[in-house]
């Protein structure tokens with residue numbers, strides 16, 4: 088069996104375990120390639136349906152094309168889309184100039200925890216991968232968070248033979264990561280194989296620049312590239328050794344920025 | 355290929371992983387300099403291990419907290435490498451890493467030699483069913499690249515592995531720090547001609563899906579999103595096709611595969627095989643749910659409530675009898691308890707922990723489990739995927755195990771049904787068991803003295819009966835042969851010992867003595883381990899105490915007490931030991947002479 092099939096089968100298995108074991112489940116859809124692949128896998132797992140609501144956290148600073156893309160496919164694919172926004176923080180003028188980490192925490196982490204509370208979700212499916220950066224490498228497929236969304240990376244449940252942690256004390260939240268074992272290259276190869284419509288911000292524009300990772304407009308840099316379709320991106324990735332999130336400003340702010348963000352609930 | 359690197363703390367696992375990444379050019383641009391800069395900022399010497407110890411805390415303590423996964427490539431294939439921590443407290447992370455790997459490198463520090471975790475990890479690798487293991491003797495630079503040191507460790511560890519029936523593929527002397535025999539051959543160890551670590555990795559074989567084993571499709575869920583009623587799950591082994599009749603275990607329901615469903619594929623699949631996440635529909639609507647395993651009539655799984663397993667324990671609380679646990683085996687979740695500990699083992703020394711009716715965190719045991727309801731399973735050696743399970747205590751996965759044997763359900767049911775029927779029709783005496791216990795100074799119990807013939811069981815049993823008698827206890831030596839010559843006179847030898855009849859008659863006679871409040875002693879070695887548990891079903895709830903006379907290092911089964919041949923020959927002290935044990939277990943409670 089080829090490698091992409093293997094990855095797909097494993098992710099589908101995890102999605103089905105998640106759906107069976109948790110009642111109030113949501114899936115985060117950032118519009119980026121990973122969460123879009125995740126959405127595609129969910130439609131495979133549930134035979135053309137996506138019975139899990141999709142949550143999009145709108146920081147209001149997203150690149151406008153992302154919102155267009157989101158609304159188009161939400162309709163076309165019949166998705167149950169829930170948009171969350173930290174209106175209070177925005178009203179108080181939150182933006183990246185107050186500090187990138189502060190801004191991420193207010194608009195993304197807080198924005199997310201507000202929707203979670205409002206909708207009563209106890210589980211969240213995310214498209215993070217182990218190869219993204221160091222702390223994500225230590226994640227589990229099923230990763231518990233306490234009442235304050237904190238991640239205790241020192242005392243994680245064992246995960247063996249695809250038996251996941253599915254029983255919890257009251258008040259625990261769970262994060263589920265069906266793409267954990269994929270690499271950036273796998274994601275693109277899968278997009279190519281499945282012909283998944285992906286937002287065109289990933290493809291090089293006339294100035295020869297493209298996004299490798301999507302986030303908020305002020306904090307996401309584009310890279311120089313000639314790759315204007317999926318195949319060319321795959322070829323480009325095979326030759327590059329620079330890291331995927333190198334365009335993300337918040338990661339570079341402090342050596343342990345990601346660890347700090349994630350311990351407090353960042354995705 | 356998925357690899358795991360295990361070994362004692364500080365023996366160099368993280369360093370080796372960092373080195374493998376650096377030497378295969380798998381590090382992201384700038385990562386090496388980035389980490390070197392941090393080291394400068396913090397006034398630390400650069401270590402290859404820092405490349406993967408990404409958590410702040412971890413770098414401060416200099417230990418790997420969790421299984422981190424790292425990707426690298428050789429010319430042959432890509433690898434995912436799991437750096438497992440060596441600290442005792444982090445055993446569950448090591449297990450997580452090793453359970454998910456296809457091959458393992460076990461590191462031993464040349465300077466420190468074989469340590470506790472080197473052995474514990476070796477044992478766990480075997481328990482997890484790991485077949486491809488290479489031993490890497492690291493830090494050869496610290497012992498001046500001396501071949502003597504290497505060969506000494508090699509022979510010590512080979513002996514250890516052999517005692518569990520495991521052979522390492524290779525022993526490789528390296529220095530992870532200096533990069534010797536990792537990607538490049540060392541000039542300081544020309545005496546070593548075997549493969550480098552990278553060459554070794556490329557020799558390991560990929561794990562292929564188990565398509566040639568019997569068909570097993572455990573159901574995850576049943577979906578009715580549209581007009582289809584789809585049974586969803588992952589094929590764990592074997593293959594099946596449209597038109598096949600499937601039997602669901604343990605419910606025994608049957609159906610015929612009508613279609614194989616899939617979304618967004620060019621052609622609808624006609625067959626399904628191991629490792630695929632699939633969905634099927636049946637020609638008729640039958641009620642089956644999560645936990646049932648679809649199988650083919652030609653190769654049914656085992657359905658039982660009682661089975662033997664090798665278990666490792668990671669829970670904070672002990673694994674013990676009398677507690678209830680949740681067992682998760684494929685998609686089946688069933689309550690279970692430990693029926694008995696056949697052997698508790700200290701995983702770091704492989705020594706048996708005698709008389710132990712529990713295991714603590716980080717230890718392992720051979721035990722017998724009993725589930726509340728029947729479950730479907732296979733022996734681990736036949737189908738690994740359906741022959742292993744985890745145990746959940748409270749909310750956490752605390753243990754894991756592989757299945758090594760089982761008691762057929764029919765037999766358990768037969769004895770249990772017999773006991774149930776008999777107990778519900780039993781004419782109760784006005785003299786209650788409590789009254790008898792009060793008068794006699796002991797509870798009714800059965801003491802089985804087992805061991806090879808010639809071990810001196812009979813004379814020991816006789817002495818025990820006598821001693822109990824002289825102390826005014828109601829003791830009776832029930833010899834299996836006496837039952838056969840009298841009660842069994844209607845059958846010939848072969849008939850008597852087939853189909854569990856000998857066990858049944860013996861158990862029922864014992865039951866009468868137990869009802870009369872006696873301490874029944876027996877020495878019969880016509881009975882094996884399984885018979886003992888059947889006898890125990892018949893005389894429940896009275897306790898059975900097994901005293902095994904043996905000088906073997908690994909006694910058979912689950913004795914409550916072991917006497918060596920020499921100890922058993924000293925009747926006086928041997929009998930005293932048994933009496934002490936019975937007092938300790940509150941079987942002998944002492945007389946109350948005020949009556």
Ligand SMILES: Nc1nc2c(ncn2[C@@H]2O[C@H](COP(=O)(O)OP(=O)(O)O)[C@@H](O)[C@H]2O)c(=O)[nH]1
Pocket residue numbers: 361362363364365366367368369370401403416417418440492493494495496528529530531532
């Ligand atoms: N001299 C020498 N030191 C080594 C070698 N490999 C690792 N070390 C050192 O041993 C210590 C522990 O290594 P580490 O990789 O963190 O061990 P782990 O706990 O098994 O992950 C570190 O200080 C390393 O620099 C080696 O080949 N030679």
Ligand SMILES: [Mg+2]
Pocket residue numbers: 367368369403416417418437439
């Ligand atoms: Mg380490």
